[in-house]
Amino acid sequence: MAVTEFELISRFFSRLGAKREDVILGVGDDCALLRVPAGMELAVSVDTLVEGVHFAPHTDPESLGHKALAVNLSDLAAMGAVPAWATLALTLPDSDSVWLEAFSRGFSALAKRYRVQLIGGDTTRGPLNITVQVHGLLAPGSALRRDGARPGDLIGVTGALGDAGLALRPLQDSYHLADACNELQRRLEWPAPRVEAGQALVGIARSAIDISDGLLADLGHVAEASGVGARLQLARLPLSPGVARYVKETGDWSLPLAAGDDYELCFSVAPERRSEAEARVLRAGCELTWIGVIDEEPGVRCFTADGDLLNPLARGYEHFRPA
Numbered sequence: 001m002a003v004t005e006f007e008l009i010s011r012f013f014s015r016l017g018a019k020r021e022d023v024i025l026g027v028g029d030d031c032a033l034l035r036v037p038a039g040m041e042l043a044v045s046v047d048t049l050v051e052g053v054h055f056a057p058h059t060d061p062e063s064l065g066h067k068a069l070a071v072n073l074s075d076l077a078a079m080g081a082v083p084a085w086a087t088l089a090l091t092l093p094d095s096d097s098v099w100l101e102a103f104s105r106g107f108s109a110l111a112k113r114y115r116v117q118l119i120g121g122d123t124t125r126g127p128l129n130i131t132v133q134v135h136g137l138l139a140p141g142s143a144l145r146r147d148g149a150r151p152g153d154l155i156g157v158t159g160a161l162g163d164a165g166l167a168l169r170p171l172q173d174s175y176h177l178a179d180a181c182n183e184l185q186r187r188l189e190w191p192a193p194r195v196e197a198g199q200a201l202v203g204i205a206r207s208a209i210d211i212s213d214g215l216l217a218d219l220g221h222v223a224e225a226s227g228v229g230a231r232l233q234l235a236r237l238p239l240s241p242g243v244a245r246y247v248k249e250t251g252d253w254s255l256p257l258a259a260g261d262d263y264e265l266c267f268s269v270a271p272e273r274r275s276e277a278e279a280r281v282l283r284a285g286c287e288l289t290w291i292g293v294i295d296e297e298p299g300v301r302c303f304t305a306d307g308d309l310l311n312p313l314a315r316g317y318e319h320f321r322p323a
């Protein structure tokens with residue numbers, strides 16, 4: 001059923017997410033008004049999901065609502081920020097109330113979980129496009145940045161790598177173990193932003209980033225920003241059974257190294273703080289795996305269990321090369 005623009009905003013987006021005391025004025029005026037706590041730093045990030053680029057047509061709208069917020073919360077997590085507010089710019093081909101109901105349900109459930117209030121946005125007509133901006137809070141100078149890695153740091157990741165990439169592979173590849181199939185799809189469509197783990201690493205990690213484009217690319221950003229390099233031990237990468245089997249049978253490491261959409265955190269920690277980091281991340285409900293070390297030689301280098309340097313041609317870059 002179609003609804004008008006103003007009905008749509010008031011029905012689906014005017015009371016979405018948590019209700020926060022620091023929101024002086026939310027949806028409904030020309031601007032939202034927010035009370036930023038005295039002395040705190042504001043962390044801001046925006047991400048867009050485009051139909052046909054970031055998700056397939058006819059994707060479950062509830063999962064889209066979740067993912068649009070989740071990928072943004074993942075950026076706040078990577079800085080160690082505490083989420084607070086969000087805005088939503090929606091471009092819709094039509095105003096389908098069934099779609100909107102499901103979308104707002106997915107968005108709202110995740111927003112409530114992290115005490116995020118939707119405070120405004122914009123609604124336009126056109127090809128489906130979802131832009132979310134998030135705002136989070138940080139104690140001054142406490143943000144986990146990309147430019148703090150130092151030679152000797154241990155490199156850690158949360159969770160497992162490559163599941164979302166495997167979910168996108170055609171079914172006939174048959175690396176989707178039947179019972180793991182739903183789990184892979186869930187990892188792709190319902191990513192869990194590592195918000196608690198990011199906050200747990202504040203004051204401990206020297207650098208952090210969330211893995212949205214793939215480990216090599218994202219760790220590469222950290223290395224470049226920090227003026228260092230990284231050595232990874234392939235055998236240590238945390239892999240689910242399906243991804244482990246895929247790698248074993250094909251010898252292709254592109255899923256855990258380059259597929260992206262994992263939304264795990266990758267961070268570096270001085271070696272003497274290793275067990276403290278482990279305890280904190282575990283308490284935050286995440287698994288932590290040490291996968292390598294920061295060194296001085298520029299670039300990210302991957303070593304096999306035999307100590308050989310992985311041939312860059314096997315890294316999966318072929319997916320991104322122009323035809």
Ligand code: ADP
Pocket residue numbers: 009013014026027028029030031088089090118119120121122123
């Ligand atoms: P303006 O013309 O001033 O941009 P709009 O008519 O676009 O105002 O929006 C009216 C109010 O509804 C504003 O407070 C705006 O922030 C909010 N709003 C519009 N679209 C959305 C949306 N998709 N989600 C949340 N708030 C929205």
Ligand code: MG
Pocket residue numbers: 121122123
């Ligand atoms: Mg507007």
